[in-house]
Amino acid sequence: MKSLADLHALRDKLKADIKLRQSSGTKIIVGMGTCGIAAGAREVMSAILQELNKRHLFDVQVQQTGCIGMCVRVKHALPMAR
Numbered sequence: 001m002k003s004l005a006d007l008h009a010l011r012d013k014l015k016a017d018i019k020l021r022q023s024s025g026t027k028i029i030v031g032m033g034t035c036g037i038a039a040g041a042r043e044v045m046s047a048i049l050q051e052l053n054k055r056h057l058f059d060v061q062v063q064q065t066g067c068i069g070m071c072v073r074v075k076h077a078l079p080m081a082r
Helices: 004-022 034-038 041-054
Strands: 026-031 060-065
Touching: 004 041, 026 041, 034 041, 041 060
Parallel strands: 026 060
Antiparallel strands: none
8 A cells, every 4th residue: 555545445445345244135144164264265255245346236245154064964065155
């Protein structure tokens, strides 16, 4: 960050990300427990947020939750979003 304009741009981007997480309407929940993160949940969460932003879908609420218990049910569980 080299200027005040860079700081303002970062602030605006982060505000948009927060708005995606707090809006009402459709809700996407991503399992971010230890096993989910190890299976790629952070990348999934990032991809979901990028895609929603790219498509200008601002009425979608994106939340993260802890363990969803899939590693007990499925031997090689993948990141899950509901």
